[in-house]
Amino acid sequence: MESSRREIEVMANLLSSNDMQADVNRTYFRKNHCLAINVIGSPGSGKTTLLEKTLPLLMLNLRVGVIEGDIFTSKDADRIAAYNIPVIQINTGGGCHLDSKMVNKVLPVFDEKGVDLLIIENVGNLVCPADFDLGEAFKVIVLSIVEGDDKPAKYPVIFRNAKAVVLNKMDLEALTDVNMENMRRDILAINPDIKIFEVSCRKGNGLEEWISWLKQEVANA
Amino acid sequence: MESSRREIEVMANLLSSNDMQADVNRTYFRKNHCLAINVIGSPGSGKTTLLEKTLPLLMLNLRVGVIEGDIFTSKDADRIAAYNIPVIQINTGGGCHLDSKMVNKVLPVFDEKGVDLLIIENVGNLVCPADFDLGEAFKVIVLSIVEGDDKPAKYPVIFRNAKAVVLNKMDLEALTDVNMENMRRDILAINPDIKIFEVSCRKGNGLEEWISWLKQEVANA
Numbered sequence: 001m002e003s004s005r006r007e008i009e010v011m012a013n014l015l016s017s018n019d020m021q022a023d024v025n026r027t028y029f030r031k032n033h034c035l036a037i038n039v040i041g042s043p044g045s046g047k048t049t050l051l052e053k054t055l056p057l058l059m060l061n062l063r064v065g066v067i068e069g070d071i072f073t074s075k076d077a078d079r080i081a082a083y084n085i086p087v088i089q090i091n092t093g094g095g096c097h098l099d100s101k102m103v104n105k106v107l108p109v110f111d112e113k114g115v116d117l118l119i120i121e122n123v124g125n126l127v128c129p130a131d132f133d134l135g136e137a138f139k140v141i142v143l144s145i146v147e148g149d150d151k152p153a154k155y156p157v158i159f160r161n162a163k164a165v166v167l168n169k170m171d172l173e174a175l176t177d178v179n180m181e182n183m184r185r186d187i188l189a190i191n192p193d194i195k196i197f198e199v200s201c202r203k204g205n206g207l208e209e210w211i212s213w214l215k216q217e218v219a220n221a
Numbered sequence: 222m223e224s225s226r227r228e229i230e231v232m233a234n235l236l237s238s239n240d241m242q243a244d245v246n247r248t249y250f251r252k253n254h255c256l257a258i259n260v261i262g263s264p265g266s267g268k269t270t271l272l273e274k275t276l277p278l279l280m281l282n283l284r285v286g287v288i289e290g291d292i293f294t295s296k297d298a299d300r301i302a303a304y305n306i307p308v309i310q311i312n313t314g315g316g317c318h319l320d321s322k323m324v325n326k327v328l329p330v331f332d333e334k335g336v337d338l339l340i341i342e343n344v345g346n347l348v349c350p351a352d353f354d355l356g357e358a359f360k361v362i363v364l365s366i367v368e369g370d371d372k373p374a375k376y377p378v379i380f381r382n383a384k385a386v387v388l389n390k391m392d393l394e395a396l397t398d399v400n401m402e403n404m405r406r407d408i409l410a411i412n413p414d415i416k417i418f419e420v421s422c423r424k425g426n427g428l429e430e431w432i433s434w435l436k437q438e439v440a441n442a
Contacts, residue, residue: 010231042263043347043376044368073375096348125348126264127317146367147265154294155264175393
């Protein structure tokens with residue numbers, strides 16, 4: 001990027017101040033025995049729909065809370081509120097990602113109820129959220145396979161930093177030109193330890209494996 | 222966004238310095254009788270595929286050049302190079318959008334050949350590129366309808382600032398829950414003057430209208 005030395009300095013300060021606040025959040029989560037995960041994906045990859053399909057099964061055994069990150073609307077939080085769990089919307093007002101300060105501000109909402117699992121859905125963006133630690137235990141990518149199998153190589157930072165990737169809209173595979181073998185190969189080339197799930201949120205396929213993995217992560221936390 | 226006064230100041234300086242350089246680019250385009258357009262959309266919305274389908278027909282009457290914006294790879298420029306037209310890749314090296322200085326630096330590439338239409342494909346991101354004027358005549362959005370009909374309301378800035386939106390992957394309409402009536406209504410509520418095209422790049426449907434509109438824009442420029 002074309003940046004003056006002053007801009008680079010400010011960006012470095014911004015990231016370092018974000019990291020410090022993220023550590024505070026991380027301590028909070030640990031103290032409260034809460035696994036926090038940061039869910040990242042392009043607009044329309046199916047992040048909120050994945051939550052809608054996942055929550056009813058998680059709620060059987062766990063106390064779950066949700067933070068919805070969005071630029072302007074509360075559309076996603078309204079959808080999640082139907083599940084009668086603690087949910088809060090953060091509007092970034094134009095900002096392209098959540099940061100650790102925004103998250104810290106809303107944490108008291110979950111204090112009273114207590115949550116075992118806090119799902120933070122980031123702003124729909126495959127680039128900027130990758131750089132901002134929120135204090136989460138790990139990041140999860142949601143990628144719609146309709147976006148194409150070239151996406152891991154084109155957006156490697158987020159694939160390098162995530163613990164799991166949910167490949168969504170598998171029901172559309174036969175109707176697109178996506179090559180799932182290339183997709184998996186490229187993802188594992190960037191991050192050999194990443195866990196890959198193939199699901200169709202719309203049809204309900206493949207969700208059990210993802211949900212039982214997530215439950216196990218909460219149990220191990 | 223949570224920003225200190227210093228960060229806000231630097232962001233304002235960055236945007237104002239970008240705008241000044243954009244004006245220089247705009248003057249260059251005008252002087253060279255070149256219509257420059259800035260194509261913006263999420264990862265996998267189909268921006269490069271739209272170019273691949275559009276170029277063969279545009280090239281019959283026009284001299285076309287392409288700038289490909291990407292974070293790391295030259296995958297998109299490699300695809301466009303097959304059409305034997307002047308194309309240059311800009312890698313932002315992590316940056317989430319093109320800016321007017323990056324574009325200015327590569328303009329000499331097109332000097333010798335001369336182009337009537339310069340298509341600038343931005344980084345796959347529906348948020349950040351909306352704020353950075355590159356000196357283009359206008360912006361075009363590419364939105365995959367598979368992303369869902371809630372996207373215009375969730376990402377209004379880019380819809381407010383664009384002259385046209387290409388709704389791509391229409392061949393998948395019946396297999397998704399997208400409501401095209403809501404989609405069109407929300408787009409026009411944000412920007413009543415925007416031109417809407419419904420296409421399937423994969424099947425080739427609806428492309429003629431888009432291409433003849435673009436040709437007319439070049440003729441009117």
